[in-house]
Amino acid sequence: MASLPVLNQPPRRSGALLDNLARRMRLHAESVLEPLGLRPRHLVALTVLRDRDGSTQQALASTLMMDRATVVGLLNDLEADALIERRRSPEDRRRHIVQLTDRGARRLAKAEFALAAVEDEVLSALDTGQRATLYELLLLAASGTAQECGPAAIASDSPC
Secondary structure, three states: OOOOOOOOOOOOOOHHHHHHHHHHHHHHHHHHHHOOOOOOHHHHHHHHHHHOOOHHHHHHHHHOOOOOOHHHHHHHHHHOOOOOOEEEEEOOOOOOEEEEEHHHHHHHHHHHHHHHHHHOOOOOOOOHHHHHHHHHHHHHHHHHOOOOOHHHHHHOOOOO
8 A cells, every 4th residue: 555645744743752752751750659659640739839838729729720629639648648738728717728748848859859860761862951952942842832731731641
């Protein structure tokens, strides 16, 4: 069977390569997060809580672009392992303030260290300058979809 050429298309397409690289990165990341008792969505939530020095549950749900019930389940997982704590807001007793615990901060640091090793392994064919260039190019490419894809969609592998 003869193959038909695709007209007006560049000879090289990046999509399949990016998909392969993302899958390798995700599989390796999941394998180092699992012994820490974390999943990618846990990591995103812990990172947001650290970077914002806490959050209300409602604001966290909005930031993660998750419904409130899903965020409650996520927080239950993290609270059961003492990685976060929920307290009533002194200003509004109907709201919960979610804070990263010291244990959560240490677990997050371990996860980030492990993920840095994963990135080093997956990107081992690139030197430091090439990695910096790749990062800048990916950041530029991702900025075109920033409105559509937030941290929650990325962490849960949801299509954007």
